[in-house]
Amino acid sequence: MEKIKPRTLSGFMELLPPAQMQMDRIMDIIRTSYELYGYTPLDTPLIEASEILLAKGGGETEKQIYRFTKGDSDLSLRFDLTVPLAKYVSLHYAELAFPFKRCQIGKVYRGERAQRGRFREFYQADVDVIGDGALDITNDAEIPAIIYTVFSRLGLKRFQIRINNRKILNGFYAMLGLSEKSGDIMRTVDKLEKIGKDGVRAILVDDLSLSAAQADEILGFTAIRGTNGKVLAALDGYRGRNETFDQGLDELRTVARYLDGFGVPETNFAVDLTIARGLDYYTGTVYETTLLDHPEIGSVCSGGRYDNLAEYYTDRQLPGVGISIGLTRLFYVLGEQGMLNGDVPTAPADVLILPMTEDFSDAVALATMLRGRGLRTQLYTEAKKFKAKMSYADKLGVPFVLFLGEDEIANGVVTCKNMKTGEQEKLSGADAAEKIAAFVESQKQLAPILEV
Amino acid sequence: MEKIKPRTLSGFMELLPPAQMQMDRIMDIIRTSYELYGYTPLDTPLIEASEILLAKGGGETEKQIYRFTKGDSDLSLRFDLTVPLAKYVSLHYAELAFPFKRCQIGKVYRGERAQRGRFREFYQADVDVIGDGALDITNDAEIPAIIYTVFSRLGLKRFQIRINNRKILNGFYAMLGLSEKSGDIMRTVDKLEKIGKDGVRAILVDDLSLSAAQADEILGFTAIRGTNGKVLAALDGYRGRNETFDQGLDELRTVARYLDGFGVPETNFAVDLTIARGLDYYTGTVYETTLLDHPEIGSVCSGGRYDNLAEYYTDRQLPGVGISIGLTRLFYVLGEQGMLNGDVPTAPADVLILPMTEDFSDAVALATMLRGRGLRTQLYTEAKKFKAKMSYADKLGVPFVLFLGEDEIANGVVTCKNMKTGEQEKLSGADAAEKIAAFVESQKQLAPILEV
Numbered sequence: 001m002e003k004i005k006p007r008t009l010s011g012f013m014e015l016l017p018p019a020q021m022q023m024d025r026i027m028d029i030i031r032t033s034y035e036l037y038g039y040t041p042l043d044t045p046l047i048e049a050s051e052i053l054l055a056k057g058g059g060e061t062e063k064q065i066y067r068f069t070k071g072d073s074d075l076s077l078r079f080d081l082t083v084p085l086a087k088y089v090s091l092h093y094a095e096l097a098f099p100f101k102r103c104q105i106g107k108v109y110r111g112e113r114a115q116r117g118r119f120r121e122f123y124q125a126d127v128d129v130i131g132d133g134a135l136d137i138t139n140d141a142e143i144p145a146i147i148y149t150v151f152s153r154l155g156l157k158r159f160q161i162r163i164n165n166r167k168i169l170n171g172f173y174a175m176l177g178l179s180e181k182s183g184d185i186m187r188t189v190d191k192l193e194k195i196g197k198d199g200v201r202a203i204l205v206d207d208l209s210l211s212a213a214q215a216d217e218i219l220g221f222t223a224i225r226g227t228n229g230k231v232l233a234a235l236d237g238y239r240g241r242n243e244t245f246d247q248g249l250d251e252l253r254t255v256a257r258y259l260d261g262f263g264v265p266e267t268n269f270a271v272d273l274t275i276a277r278g279l280d281y282y283t284g285t286v287y288e289t290t291l292l293d294h295p296e297i298g299s300v301c302s303g304g305r306y307d308n309l310a311e312y313y314t315d316r317q318l319p320g321v322g323i324s325i326g327l328t329r330l331f332y333v334l335g336e337q338g339m340l341n342g343d344v345p346t347a348p349a350d351v352l353i354l355p356m357t358e359d360f361s362d363a364v365a366l367a368t369m370l371r372g373r374g375l376r377t378q379l380y381t382e383a384k385k386f387k388a389k390m391s392y393a394d395k396l397g398v399p400f401v402l403f404l405g406e407d408e409i410a411n412g413v414v415t416c417k418n419m420k421t422g423e424q425e426k427l428s429g430a431d432a433a434e435k436i437a438a439f440v441e442s443q444k445q446l447a448p449i450l451e452v
Numbered sequence: 453m454e455k456i457k458p459r460t461l462s463g464f465m466e467l468l469p470p471a472q473m474q475m476d477r478i479m480d481i482i483r484t485s486y487e488l489y490g491y492t493p494l495d496t497p498l499i500e501a502s503e504i505l506l507a508k509g510g511g512e513t514e515k516q517i518y519r520f521t522k523g524d525s526d527l528s529l530r531f532d533l534t535v536p537l538a539k540y541v542s543l544h545y546a547e548l549a550f551p552f553k554r555c556q557i558g559k560v561y562r563g564e565r566a567q568r569g570r571f572r573e574f575y576q577a578d579v580d581v582i583g584d585g586a587l588d589i590t591n592d593a594e595i596p597a598i599i600y601t602v603f604s605r606l607g608l609k610r611f612q613i614r615i616n617n618r619k620i621l622n623g624f625y626a627m628l629g630l631s632e633k634s635g636d637i638m639r640t641v642d643k644l645e646k647i648g649k650d651g652v653r654a655i656l657v658d659d660l661s662l663s664a665a666q667a668d669e670i671l672g673f674t675a676i677r678g679t680n681g682k683v684l685a686a687l688d689g690y691r692g693r694n695e696t697f698d699q700g701l702d703e704l705r706t707v708a709r710y711l712d713g714f715g716v717p718e719t720n721f722a723v724d725l726t727i728a729r730g731l732d733y734y735t736g737t738v739y740e741t742t743l744l745d746h747p748e749i750g751s752v753c754s755g756g757r758y759d760n761l762a763e764y765y766t767d768r769q770l771p772g773v774g775i776s777i778g779l780t781r782l783f784y785v786l787g788e789q790g791m792l793n794g795d796v797p798t799a800p801a802d803v804l805i806l807p808m809t810e811d812f813s814d815a816v817a818l819a820t821m822l823r824g825r826g827l828r829t830q831l832y833t834e835a836k837k838f839k840a841k842m843s844y845a846d847k848l849g850v851p852f853v854l855f856l857g858e859d860e861i862a863n864g865v866v867t868c869k870n871m872k873t874g875e876q877e878k879l880s881g882a883d884a885a886e887k888i889a890a891f892v893e894s895q896k897q898l899a900p901i902l903e904v
Contacts (some may be wrong), residue, residue: 006543006765009525012497014540016547017554020494036823039832040800042472045464045497045573046559048517056457066499066527068520070563074718075518085692088466091458095468097847099834101800102469107498111522121497131834137810138833145820168841250803263824313458348492348553360590368597371488372715378490381590382583395549428522 001219005336011112011120013328018397025344025448028153029124031149034103037142039127042072042104043083045216050074052087055312064110077109090313091129098132099139099339105327117336119328128322129338130309135319140285140305141255143323145262145268147289147301151327155341155447158292159300161264162272165252165285166304168235169276171245175238176214184208186276189222192272193295211332211441222274228256229270243256244415251284283307287323293451296401297333301325334449341450345443351436354389356405366414366429373433375440377392393419463564465780470798470849477796479557479608482577482777485602487557489594496536502526502540507764507792515563516562517671518889519704526541533578537794541582542765550584551591556724557779569788571780571826580774582761587771592737592757592869593707595775596721597714597742599753602777607899610744611752614724616739617704620687621728623697624673627667627690636660638728641674644748645726674726680708683723705734710840735759739775745903749785753777763789786901793902799849801830803888806841808857815856816883819867825885827892845871854890 008014015023034040050067053076066077081104089100105125112118127146129139144161151159166186173182187199189300197219204215224234235249252271256368259269292298303323310318325401334340351370360381370377378398380389393401403415411420413426416435427435460466467475487493502519505528511716513629530536533556543551557577563579564570579598582592596613603611625634640655649671655665666874676686677750687701704723711721731740736757743749755775762770786792803822812833822829830850832841855867868887 001763003766004764006504006539006762008539008543009497009499009501009527012499014496015494016493016544017494023495024493035800035828036826038801038804038828040469041476042467042469042473045460045473046465047461047464047561047573049459049461051456052458066520066522068518069737075461086457087460091460092468097844098676099832103829109499121499134834136835137832138831139815141816148603160779243742246702251594258812261813261820295521310458311453312456314455321899348487352490360710361713362592364590364710366712368715371601374488376487378553379590379594380551381588382586383588383861391550 009120011114011118012123013119017348018043019335019349020347022182022340022344022448026331027123027125027327029153029448030150030327031103031105033153034127034146036124036149037127037146039101039103039129040083042088042102043106044078044104045079046077046107046109047075048078048084048087049237050076052313053078053083055083060339064112066109066111073360078106079110080108081106081124082128082322085128085130086318087313089318090310090316093314093316096129099135100130101130102130103127117282117329117332117333120203122326122328125325126322128309128320129316130320133317133319135321137251137254137285137391138258140321141258142262143285143287143303143321144255144259144264147287147323148262148264148268150301153290155449156451158451159268159293160302161269162275162288162289163252163255163269163277163285163292164271164273165248165274166282167244167248168249168252170240170250171242174242174244176217176326178210178214181208181210185210185218188370189218190276192222196380202246224273228266228269228271231273232256242392248284249357255285277302277304281306287320290439294333294337297330297337300330301428306415309447338452339449339452341446341448343443343447344446345397345399345440347399350394350440351394351396351400351432352378352380352393352398352401353402354393356403357409360411366402366404369429370433370436373437375433376438399439400432402432453467454686461572463566464822464833465571465573465784469800471787473798473800474796474900478783479577479779481605481900482602482779483555483557485598485605486577486579486750488601489553489579489598491553491555493804494537494540494554495558496530496540496556498529498559498561499527500530500536500539502528503528504765505535505537510606516564518561518563530558531559532563533576534561534774537578537580537582538762538770539765541770542762542768543714545768550582552582552584553579553589554582555579569781569784571784572658574778574780577777577779578774581896584791585769587773589703589706589737590710591704592773593710594714595737595739595755595773596707596711598776599739600716600720602753603741605899607901608743608903611720611904612742612744613721613753614706614727614740614742615721615737616723616725616727617700617733618728619696619700620656620704620725621700623694623700624690626694626696630666633660633662633730637662637670638825641670641726642728644674676725680718680721680723683725684708684784700736703779705853709735729754729756733758736817738775746785746789749782749789752782756829768814789904791901791904793898793900795895796898796900797849797851797892799851801806801828801848801850802892803827803851803852803854804830804832804845804848805856806832806845806856808855808862814861818854820836821881822885822888825889827885851882851891854884 054106108124127258147161201215204210251282282304288299289301305321307319309320353363366378367379401417408414414432416427416432487533560576599613644652656662727740734756738756740751741753757773760773761772805815819829819831853869860866866884868879868884869876
């Protein structure tokens with residue numbers, strides 16, 4: 001028969017078993033962290049009617065979307081988790097309790113140009129809290145706590161949650177009489193880290209026709225730096241000139257005030273006026289999260305406050321605040337940076353039983369006992385030479401191998417080999433189980449990410 | 453703005469939060485059960501090149517597949533997890549250890565005619581073990597143990613794993629000189645439960661042109677019933693007439709012999725000669741699993757042994773054995789039958805804090821403390837009347853509400869309300885945490901499925 005060459009599509013991540021285990025551990029930590037804050041997990045279809053997903057329309061989305069017909073239906077694959085959430089909340093409005101807190105970890109699709117580290121199928125891990133008509137600002141203060149919990153549990157210390165408020169920016173530009181250009185200006189200021197102060201000034205003056213004085217005032221404003229207290233104090237100096245500005249500053253102050261109570265250390269948090277998020281979507285608080293030793297990675301968790309989640313589907317005002325982790329890209333970059341903790345167990349089993357007898361009855365009973373104690377157990381029953389069996393154990397990376405031959409069976413023991421130390425001892429089945437369980441327990445606390 | 457009516461596509465399951473929690477619990481039990489047997493979890497792309505998925509081609513698959521182009525690429529959504537596994541194993545062959553044991557729970561797509569209880573997007577939950585060249589029969593004996601573990605943990609007792617061996621059937625038909633018609637015959641016999649003995653005989657004689665004697669011998673053979681020992685003894689009567697038959701009987705005997713060791717009670721297992729699985733794909737052991745009180749549901753977990761997983765992609769002989777649970781349909785049917793355990797907690801949080809003060813500092817600190825102890829905690833900060841707050845708590849279904857007003861803060865206590873009993877008491881934060889944690893722990897053992 002002629003064979004078809006097996007391949008996986010470019011831009012689609014497909015992991016080998018050990019890497020998949022690492023990915024699963026990271027995903028599990030994100031999920032349980034989100035749930036700790038009372039967010040309910042959702043799982044919505046990958047496919048939606050195109051008119052639903054493209055309700056907003058335009059821009060990159062329309063170009064990148066996977067859209068196709070099946071029968072009479074015009075279908076698309078979701079390109080984020082926010083539009084499906086908007087649909088979900090407007091569709092099931094009557095059955096939900098508000099504020100509606102949901103988390104979702106799921107694959108999304110964007111037909112981007114294929115290049116290294118860019119994915120067309122990738123996981124997003126989102127939390128959003130949606131209010132009905134209004135949503136208290138304290139929700140915005142809780143979001144950094146979720147980010148902090150996620151990244152701390154993943155094993156990171158040197159990360160910073162950077163926060164700003166679009167109202168402060170909008171208000172500031174209104175003071176300068178630049179409201180109409182504020183979107184363009186913010187998108188420009190957003191490039192500060194990439195193209196530097198001079199690059200930004202050039203765009204502001206040359207492309208956006210600002211006066212040199214206006215450009216300088218903007219650069220001066222975004223250069224306000226220092227401790228959160230210092231930045232907030234500097235912002236107080238602008239008070240009373242614009243209502244939106246004052247409101248944004250009040251919000252930012254509230255967020256900063258509750259942070260300590262929410263358990264976020266000052267070192268992991270910074271008010272940063274350069275953060276704007278290049279999306280018109282956000283209307284209040286905005287978040288970015290950077291790894292201090294890896295600024296080149298960019299933001300690993302971003303989001304913000306929006307006024308109106310589902311305006312394309314309902315007249316109801318549904319404000320919300322949320323964040324998203326681009327999980328697939330994050331995992332890829334962590335791997336590239338050598339930041340995945342190699343000590344985290346990635347074997348499919350805690351223990352491998354190698355029977356040395358023809359009849360497997362005792363080995364089967366041993367496997368059943370170990371599984372009954374919650375140990376992930378593989379039983380190897382292929383007719384192979386000893387060397388091949390040990391090479392299988394090595395390749396799997398199991399921490400323990402139990403040998404069971406006539407001798408062991410006669411003496412009611414197993415020979416337990418610690419594959420890392422090479423140490424080998426005869427133990428009762430129960431003692432072996434206890435030893436393995438203790439090791440497994442000790443590995444559970446290992447964080448999947450290492451700072452290097 | 454004109455609104456687009458929010459909707460979810462027909463044939464796509466989208467659950468409300470409580471149902472999603474039940475589904476997640478079931479999925480979690482399946483996943484951890486699979487992993488207990490040393491199967492490594494995989495996650496492969498939803499989209500593959502069409503030539504990969506359609507390598508086998510023909511039949512329903514080609515009609516039902518979601519196929520589309522993006523740029524120059526001819527793409528399809530996977531319609532099962534087996535074909536992607538075949539691709540994975542042949543593509544990554546050099547990097548895998550064999551026998552390769554993998555589990556996968558993932559969505560698959562089939563454009564079936566939409567009707568109640570039929571899904572176009574649905575979860576399959578698969579385990580497969582793949583040998584390199586050969587695969588010991590003991591693996592076939594372990595599979596019923598996995599099925600038993602899954603369904604027991606889900607809360608079921610009255611289910612039966614029915615097993616047969618295609619070699620016994622093929623050998624038997626060879627004895628009758630009916631080898632060439634054996635596929636058609638088996639597909640007919642497979643309908644025994646649906647259309648009855650007379651219906652099957654009619655097809656055999658009228659459509660497949662068997663003699664009445666042949667048809668009777670076939671019906672007599674498939675009518676062999678009784679305890680496993682009795683059935684196996686009856687089969688021994690056919691020994692020595694066909695090599696394939698004898699081999700199949702040896703395999704079946706081995707599988708039956710190890711069952712007890714693998715912890716599968718005889719009551720949950722039956723050798724059943726009517727099981728053939730209507731797929732040419734299987735070549736040895738075949739499995740079906742039925743709920744004894746709900747035969748109308750059909751098999752909830754099926755699978756079997758195949759000789760050659762990846763023949764379309766590689767010359768290597770890769771035999772395997774595996775099973776699949778059609779999870780979405782199972783969940784739907786369980787719901788319809790009223791078999792989902794309503795006592796299983798489905799609230800997004802273990803506890804809801806209702807602050808009764810303007811400043812939330814104490815409530816925030818309380819939330820942080822509870823989360824630090826692993827309790828899923830929601831903090832309600834909306835400016836609503838007390839009644840609206842309580843109605844929110846009711847709607848969420850949280851088991852505990854903690855009130856925190858000036859009085860409580862002054863006395864260093866919280867008012868803890870058990871939402872089920874209505875009982876209300878003043879406790880220290882730590883005592884409240886302990887009480888809630890004990891309740892959460894007690895709920896963990898609740899099985900998600902009830903036999904009714």
